[in-house]
Amino acid sequence: MAEKSSNESKEQKLVGLLAQFDDPETLVHACNEARESGYIKMDAYSPFPVHGIDPAIGIKRSILPLIVLSIALGAVVLGMGLQLYANGQDTAWPFPGYKFLISGKPIFSIPANIPVTFEIIVLSSAFATFFGMWILNKLPRLSNPLHRVSRFKRVTNDKFFLLLESADEKFNRSGSESQLKGWGAVSIDEVNQDLTDNELPKWLTTVGILGAILLMLPPAAIFSQWGQTNRHPRLHVVPDMDWQHKSKTQTVAANLSNELDGVRMMYNDLRSARRPVDGAIALGSLDIDSELNYGIKSDFAYTITSGGNALTGVAGSQGEKKEDTGAITVPAEQENIEKYVTTFPENFELTQEVLDRGQQRFEIYCAACHGYAGAGNGLVNQRAMALAATGGATWTSARSLHDVDVKDDAKNPVGRIYDTITNGRNNMGPYKAQIPVNDRWAIVAYVKALQETGIQSDTPVVEDK
Ligand code: HEC
Structure with missing residues (x-):
């Protein structure tokens, strides 16, 4: 018999006594009584917020605002410092910053650096609030022994509970029970924690480890390519029009096999487009006014030699336009000042x-x-x-x-x-x-x-x- 009970105490640990109350007034009253008789480790549970419950169970103001404030002040230093380091000086070790002069404004000034600082404050305060709340509440918590008490389910419905924790110095199994009764508890349950049932299921651990490994793959892939050059074209997730069949304007193909859906992509002369009809002039490109367009006297007759060929003409005709004659350029020594x-x-x-x-x-x-x-x-x-x-x-x-x-x-x-x-x-x-x-x-x-x-x-x- 003695052996069995010691076995049981090994597997089950008493967490505390959970007392049920029928209305919020009795709950607040019981909380006040418990605090006054010296209990510190306790908690109250109710379906809705109950006025006066916080002071009744001795809950002090949260320190979360102070945590957020100190993180935010740190963010001010970080945001300003980052900008001062990057743009306000050029001597810092190990990576020198770069003094960035914009329109003669001061290299560093508070107003100009407010936006970035402000954004960093907002971001870090949000994180501090979110994760600070988790840490202060000891979250995430995968299970709670209270959920093993079937009566406790009505806490989200119409019942009120007070938990006196066994870890409290004042706690005493039978003494506390009679105290709770005296304060108006309708029923009292033992809350036990299953010590043998305290581990994560094996499959969950495996999935967790596998997931962590998979998560590391993308950063590892990126890191392995750091500073590398690659001769392959980049991965095309959305191909857009990059891979469509096309002939580039005015290119000459090597052969006639460039086809799209059986349609040949170029003309018989292997060009993808037709050249302008001889003598045709694009809209707005009529530049027969030689003086205005070329700075050359319109009646100036000239001769250009290129290789063995001589080209003679009158200024304003195609011959004078260096950009259009392609191979023919006027050698410097042939430049005739007279023509201008x-x-x-x-x-x-x-x-x-x-x-x-x-x-x-x-x-x-x-x-x-x-x-x-x-x-x-x-x-x-x-x-x-x-x-x-x-x-x-x-x-x-x-x-x-x-x-x-x-x-x-x-x-x-x-x-x-x-x-x-x-x-x-x-x-x-x-x-x-x-x-x-x-x-x-x-x-x-x-x-x-x-x-x-x-x-x-x-x-x-x-x-x-
Ligand atoms: C990128 C620099 C650059 C820019 C911009 C530039 N130039 Fe020049 N320019 C030069 C250089 C270099 C020379 C000397 C060329 C040589 O003799 O090798 C020169 C020479 C000249 C000459 C003398 C040519 C001669 O030998 O008779 C004139 C006139 C001239 N530039 C006018 C202009 C005008 C007008 C503009 C604006 C539309 C202009 N340049 C823009 C660099 C520039």
């Missing part, structure tokens, strides 16, 4: 407005290299020269537009400046794709005006207006 117009074309009207436009376009397209005053010292140029000095780059300086040869109307008539912008010259690239014809002439006008002033300093001149 020396005055602005008839169809270009020079007004103050146009000149202002020229200045604006110049400052967008040219100043980066040539400088605002055209002295050849733009920011790009300065940077490239600095790099070149350390051997980090090779660079030809943008020419000063105040250079005697560039200024000289005889050596560099307006038509030639226009041509420089249109087709580029030597190391300077062409701008015909970016700048429309009229803007190019406006820039030429502004360049002439710049040269006229002779001012070569980029320091802005304050205007009296």
Whole structure:
């Protein structure tokens, strides 16, 4: 008999006594009595919130707000610090930050860094609240011995319970029971915990371990590819139009077998598209005005030699358009200054407005290299020269537009400046794709005006207006 009871006490542990009450008033009364007679480890259960129950069982204010507050203050330091580290200095070890100058604003200032800090506060406070609540409530909890008491089921319905825990110093199996009776308990149950039944089922452990391993696979896959190059195309989950059968515009196929649903994808000459009909001109591309479009006198007769072939024609016909003749380029020594117009074309009207436009376009397209005053010292140029000095780059300086040869109307008539912008010259690239014809002439006008002033300093001149 004695053996059996010791066996039982090994498997079952008394958690406490659960007393049932019929109404909230008796429950609060019993709680007050229990607290006053010195019980500390107890808890009350009811189907709805009962006024006054917290002080009755001696529950103090939650420390959760303090936890959240301290995490949030930490987030302020983290958010500000991260930005200071990344953008506000450039000496930190081991990864130097990068001082990021935006429109001349201070490198670091509190107002500009509020949004990121605010977001980090919100995020970390939310996490602190959520997980703090779990930890304070000792969650997650997979089972609770109270659920073994069948009477307890009515706690979500119409009954009220008080649990005196056996861990309490005041607790005494028979003494506590009679006390509870005295406080108005309708019935009293022992709450026992099954000690043998305390382990997770084996299959759950296995599933848990397998799940954890599977979860590690994606990060492992990403990590293994870190900093790797790969010659295979990326995985196409959504193929979009990447894999459709198509012939690229104006490509020439190697053979006629490129088919889609049995339809051949190109013409008999292996091209995927037809060339423009000879003599056809796309809308808006009629550029027979040689002076306006090329800066070349319309009656200028020329000869271009390329290889053994000589091409003769009149300016304005296809021959003069370097970009369209493909193989034929004009050798530098053959350049004939005579062909360029020396005055602005008839169809270009020079007004103050146009000149202002020229200045604006110049400052967008040219100043980066040539400088605002055209002295050849733009920011790009300065940077490239600095790099070149350390051997980090090779660079030809943008020419000063105040250079005697560039200024000289005889050596560099307006038509030639226009041509420089249109087709580029030597190391300077062409701008015909970016700048429309009229803007190019406006820039030429502004360049002439710049040269006229002779001012070569980029320091802005304050205007009296
Ligand atoms: C990317 C830098 C860069 C930009 C932008 C640039 N240039 Fe130039 N430019 C140069 C360089 C470099 C040269 C000298 C080319 C050489 O002689 O090799 C040059 C030369 C010139 C010359 C003298 C050409 C000659 O030899 O007669 C003129 C005129 C000129 N640029 C005008 C302009 C104008 C107008 C613009 C704006 C539309 C412009 N450039 C934009 C780099 C630039």
